[in-house]
Amino acid sequence: DAKTTQPTSMDCAEGRAANLPCNHSTISGNEYVYWYRQIHSQGPQYIIHGLKNNETNEMASLIITEDRKSSTLILPHATLRDTAVYYCIVRDVQGAQKLVFGQGTRLTINP
Amino acid sequence: ETGVTQTPRHLVMGMTNKKSLKCEQHLGHNAMYWYKQSAKKPLELMFVYSLEERVENNSVPSRFSPECPNSSHLFLHLHTLQPEDSALYLCASSLGQGVDEQFFGPGTRLTVL
Numbered sequence: 732d733a734k735t736t737q738p739t740s741m742d743c744a745e746g747r748a749a750n751l752p753c754n755h756s757t758i759s760g761n762e763y764v765y766w767y768r769q770i771h772s773q774g775p776q777y778i779i780h781g782l783k784n785n786e787t788n789e790m791a792s793l794i795i796t797e798d799r800k801s802s803t804l805i806l807p808h809a810t811l812r813d814t815a816v817y818y819c820i821v822r823d824v825q826g827a828q829k830l831v832f833g834q835g836t837r838l839t840i841n842p
Numbered sequence: 843e844t845g846v847t848q849t850p851r852h853l854v855m856g857m858t859n860k861k862s863l864k865c866e867q868h869l870g871h872n873a874m875y876w877y878k879q880s881a882k883k884p885l886e887l888m889f890v891y892s893l894e895e896r897v898e899n900n901s902v903p904s905r906f907s908p909e910c911p912n913s914s915h916l917f918l919h920l921h922t923l924q925p926e927d928s929a930l931y932l933c934a935s936s937l938g939q940g941v942d943e944q945f946f947g948p949g950t951r952l953t954v955l
Contacts, residue, residue, distance in 0.1 A: 765943075774844070774932050774946030775885070829898070830944060832885040 734758065735819045740837040749806040751836050753819030756800045761823050764795060765830065766804045768815040775818065775832075778804065809840045845869040846947035848933050854953045855923065863918040863950045865933030874916040875944065876908060877932040885932065891916060892938070923954045 736754040743749040765780040792805040818835040876888040890898035891910040907919040936942040
Protein backbone atom coordinates (compact mmCIF):
# COMPACT_ATOMS: atom_id res chain seq x y z
CA ASP A 732 0.00 0.00 0.00
CA ALA A 733 1.10 3.54 -0.70
CA LYS A 734 2.20 5.34 2.45
CA THR A 735 1.27 8.81 1.26
CA THR A 736 -1.88 10.92 1.00
CA GLN A 737 -2.32 13.49 -1.75
CA PRO A 738 -5.25 15.57 -2.98
CA THR A 739 -6.98 13.97 -5.91
CA SER A 740 -6.77 17.03 -8.11
CA MET A 741 -5.53 20.63 -8.21
CA ASP A 742 -5.64 23.54 -10.60
CA CYS A 743 -3.06 26.25 -11.10
CA ALA A 744 -2.80 29.23 -13.44
CA GLU A 745 -0.05 29.27 -16.01
CA GLY A 746 2.96 31.24 -14.81
CA ARG A 747 2.10 30.87 -11.15
CA ALA A 748 3.79 28.57 -8.65
CA ALA A 749 2.14 25.19 -8.24
CA ASN A 750 2.38 23.82 -4.69
CA LEU A 751 1.53 20.14 -4.36
CA PRO A 752 1.16 18.79 -0.82
CA CYS A 753 1.82 15.28 0.40
CA ASN A 754 1.24 13.71 3.80
CA HIS A 755 3.46 10.84 4.91
CA SER A 756 2.86 10.72 8.63
CA THR A 757 4.20 7.18 9.08
CA ILE A 758 7.51 7.81 7.34
CA SER A 759 10.49 6.11 8.96
CA GLY A 760 14.03 7.35 9.34
CA ASN A 761 15.33 5.29 6.39
CA GLU A 762 12.71 6.47 3.94
CA TYR A 763 13.21 9.09 1.28
CA VAL A 764 10.46 11.18 -0.28
CA TYR A 765 10.32 10.88 -4.08
CA TRP A 766 8.25 12.76 -6.59
CA TYR A 767 7.43 11.49 -10.08
CA ARG A 768 4.95 12.77 -12.62
CA GLN A 769 3.14 11.11 -15.50
CA ILE A 770 2.02 13.14 -18.45
CA HIS A 771 -0.88 11.61 -20.35
CA SER A 772 0.07 8.54 -22.40
CA GLN A 773 3.71 8.64 -21.27
CA GLY A 774 5.76 6.77 -18.70
CA PRO A 775 6.39 8.35 -15.29
CA GLN A 776 9.21 10.88 -15.05
CA TYR A 777 11.45 11.40 -12.04
CA ILE A 778 11.31 14.93 -10.61
CA ILE A 779 13.17 15.12 -7.31
CA HIS A 780 13.80 13.31 -4.03
CA GLY A 781 14.97 14.17 -0.52
CA LEU A 782 15.51 12.77 2.94
CA LYS A 783 15.16 15.66 5.36
CA ASN A 784 16.72 18.75 3.83
CA ASN A 785 14.97 20.87 1.26
CA GLU A 786 16.07 20.13 -2.28
CA THR A 787 16.01 22.08 -5.54
CA ASN A 788 16.82 21.16 -9.11
CA GLU A 789 16.03 22.52 -12.54
CA MET A 790 12.50 21.14 -12.44
CA ALA A 791 11.22 21.80 -8.94
CA SER A 792 11.82 22.38 -5.26
CA LEU A 793 11.00 19.95 -2.47
CA ILE A 794 10.17 21.28 0.96
CA ILE A 795 10.10 18.68 3.76
CA THR A 796 8.75 19.62 7.18
CA GLU A 797 11.06 19.29 10.15
CA ASP A 798 9.13 16.29 11.52
CA ARG A 799 9.20 14.79 7.99
CA LYS A 800 5.51 13.97 8.15
CA SER A 801 4.64 16.04 5.13
CA SER A 802 6.24 17.68 2.13
CA THR A 803 5.42 20.08 -0.69
CA LEU A 804 6.56 19.94 -4.28
CA ILE A 805 6.87 23.38 -5.82
CA LEU A 806 6.87 24.06 -9.55
CA PRO A 807 7.96 27.72 -9.50
CA HIS A 808 6.51 28.89 -12.82
CA ALA A 809 3.99 26.36 -14.07
CA THR A 810 3.48 25.92 -17.79
CA LEU A 811 0.79 24.08 -19.71
CA ARG A 812 3.26 21.21 -20.21
CA ASP A 813 3.30 20.65 -16.45
CA THR A 814 -0.25 19.28 -16.62
CA ALA A 815 0.17 15.71 -15.34
CA VAL A 816 -0.47 13.32 -12.48
CA TYR A 817 2.08 13.90 -9.71
CA TYR A 818 3.04 11.03 -7.44
CA CYS A 819 4.56 11.41 -3.99
CA ILE A 820 6.28 8.21 -2.88
CA VAL A 821 8.19 7.21 0.23
CA ARG A 822 10.88 4.67 -0.38
CA ASP A 823 13.13 2.75 1.97
CA VAL A 824 16.80 3.12 1.19
CA GLN A 825 17.52 -0.46 2.29
CA GLY A 826 17.35 -2.84 -0.72
CA ALA A 827 14.90 -0.36 -2.09
CA GLN A 828 14.16 -0.92 -5.72
CA LYS A 829 10.48 -0.77 -5.04
CA LEU A 830 8.47 2.33 -5.92
CA VAL A 831 4.89 2.05 -4.63
CA PHE A 832 2.66 4.42 -6.58
CA GLY A 833 -0.59 5.72 -5.17
CA GLN A 834 -3.32 7.58 -7.05
CA GLY A 835 -1.37 10.83 -7.17
CA THR A 836 -2.60 14.38 -7.72
CA ARG A 837 -3.93 15.35 -11.12
CA LEU A 838 -2.55 18.84 -11.67
CA THR A 839 -4.14 20.95 -14.39
CA ILE A 840 -2.41 24.12 -15.50
CA ASN A 841 -4.89 26.59 -16.93
CA PRO A 842 -4.03 29.32 -19.46
CA GLU B 843 13.54 10.74 -24.55
CA THR B 844 14.53 8.90 -21.37
CA GLY B 845 16.98 6.37 -22.82
CA VAL B 846 14.51 3.54 -22.28
CA THR B 847 12.67 2.26 -25.34
CA GLN B 848 9.79 -0.16 -25.57
CA THR B 849 8.36 -2.06 -28.51
CA PRO B 850 5.73 -2.40 -29.69
CA ARG B 851 3.96 0.76 -28.49
CA HIS B 852 0.56 -0.82 -29.11
CA LEU B 853 -0.44 -4.49 -29.21
CA VAL B 854 -3.76 -6.20 -29.72
CA MET B 855 -3.86 -9.94 -29.12
CA GLY B 856 -6.32 -12.74 -28.66
CA MET B 857 -6.46 -14.90 -25.59
CA THR B 858 -4.77 -17.81 -27.32
CA ASN B 859 -1.89 -15.81 -28.81
CA LYS B 860 1.71 -15.70 -27.65
CA LYS B 861 3.48 -12.37 -27.88
CA SER B 862 6.48 -10.63 -26.32
CA LEU B 863 7.11 -7.09 -25.14
CA LYS B 864 10.61 -5.74 -25.47
CA CYS B 865 12.43 -3.12 -23.43
CA GLU B 866 15.90 -1.75 -24.08
CA GLN B 867 17.88 0.78 -22.07
CA HIS B 868 20.86 2.74 -23.32
CA LEU B 869 21.88 4.16 -19.96
CA GLY B 870 24.32 1.56 -18.65
CA HIS B 871 21.95 0.68 -15.83
CA ASN B 872 22.04 -2.59 -13.91
CA ALA B 873 18.45 -2.88 -12.73
CA MET B 874 15.31 -3.20 -14.85
CA TYR B 875 11.63 -3.39 -13.96
CA TRP B 876 8.23 -4.26 -15.38
CA TYR B 877 5.17 -2.34 -14.16
CA LYS B 878 1.49 -2.69 -15.06
CA GLN B 879 -0.88 0.26 -15.16
CA SER B 880 -4.55 -0.63 -15.51
CA ALA B 881 -7.24 1.96 -16.09
CA LYS B 882 -8.16 3.86 -12.92
CA LYS B 883 -5.55 1.96 -10.86
CA PRO B 884 -2.07 2.90 -9.62
CA LEU B 885 1.05 1.48 -11.21
CA GLU B 886 1.82 -2.02 -9.95
CA LEU B 887 5.32 -3.43 -9.82
CA MET B 888 5.50 -6.84 -11.51
CA PHE B 889 9.15 -7.88 -11.73
CA VAL B 890 12.58 -6.57 -10.79
CA TYR B 891 15.88 -7.67 -12.30
CA SER B 892 19.25 -6.68 -10.90
CA LEU B 893 22.37 -7.66 -12.83
CA GLU B 894 20.23 -9.96 -14.97
CA GLU B 895 18.94 -11.85 -11.96
CA ARG B 896 15.29 -11.72 -10.94
CA VAL B 897 15.14 -10.28 -7.44
CA GLU B 898 11.42 -9.68 -7.12
CA ASN B 899 8.26 -11.27 -8.46
CA ASN B 900 5.14 -9.64 -7.08
CA SER B 901 2.73 -12.58 -7.23
CA VAL B 902 2.33 -12.21 -10.97
CA PRO B 903 0.40 -14.99 -12.77
CA SER B 904 2.54 -17.43 -14.73
CA ARG B 905 0.98 -16.32 -18.02
CA PHE B 906 3.47 -13.43 -17.72
CA SER B 907 7.04 -14.64 -18.10
CA PRO B 908 9.95 -12.19 -17.89
CA GLU B 909 13.37 -12.66 -19.42
CA CYS B 910 16.52 -10.59 -18.96
CA PRO B 911 19.26 -11.87 -21.30
CA ASN B 912 21.63 -9.02 -20.46
CA SER B 913 21.58 -5.80 -18.50
CA SER B 914 20.35 -3.75 -21.48
CA HIS B 915 17.37 -5.86 -22.51
CA LEU B 916 14.23 -7.03 -20.78
CA PHE B 917 11.37 -9.02 -22.25
CA LEU B 918 7.90 -9.87 -21.05
CA HIS B 919 6.53 -13.00 -22.73
CA LEU B 920 2.77 -13.23 -22.81
CA HIS B 921 0.60 -16.32 -23.35
CA THR B 922 -3.05 -17.18 -22.83
CA LEU B 923 -3.84 -13.77 -21.43
CA GLN B 924 -7.24 -12.64 -20.19
CA PRO B 925 -9.14 -9.47 -21.16
CA GLU B 926 -8.46 -8.08 -17.66
CA ASP B 927 -4.75 -8.12 -18.53
CA SER B 928 -5.37 -5.24 -20.90
CA ALA B 929 -3.26 -2.36 -19.57
CA LEU B 930 -0.26 -0.13 -20.14
CA TYR B 931 2.93 -2.11 -19.48
CA LEU B 932 5.84 0.06 -18.47
CA CYS B 933 9.51 -0.80 -18.34
CA ALA B 934 11.98 1.13 -16.19
CA SER B 935 15.66 0.99 -15.37
CA SER B 936 17.94 2.35 -12.67
CA LEU B 937 21.66 2.43 -12.09
CA GLY B 938 21.48 0.04 -9.17
CA GLN B 939 19.78 -0.63 -5.90
CA GLY B 940 19.06 1.91 -3.19
CA VAL B 941 18.02 5.44 -3.91
CA ASP B 942 18.70 5.54 -7.62
CA GLU B 943 15.93 7.16 -9.62
CA GLN B 944 14.11 5.04 -12.16
CA PHE B 945 13.84 6.00 -15.80
CA PHE B 946 10.66 4.82 -17.50
CA GLY B 947 9.98 3.91 -21.09
CA PRO B 948 6.86 5.11 -22.92
CA GLY B 949 5.01 1.85 -22.32
CA THR B 950 3.19 -0.72 -24.44
CA ARG B 951 -0.58 -0.35 -24.60
CA LEU B 952 -1.87 -3.94 -24.59
CA THR B 953 -5.42 -4.93 -25.48
CA VAL B 954 -6.50 -8.53 -25.01
CA LEU B 955 -9.62 -9.52 -26.94
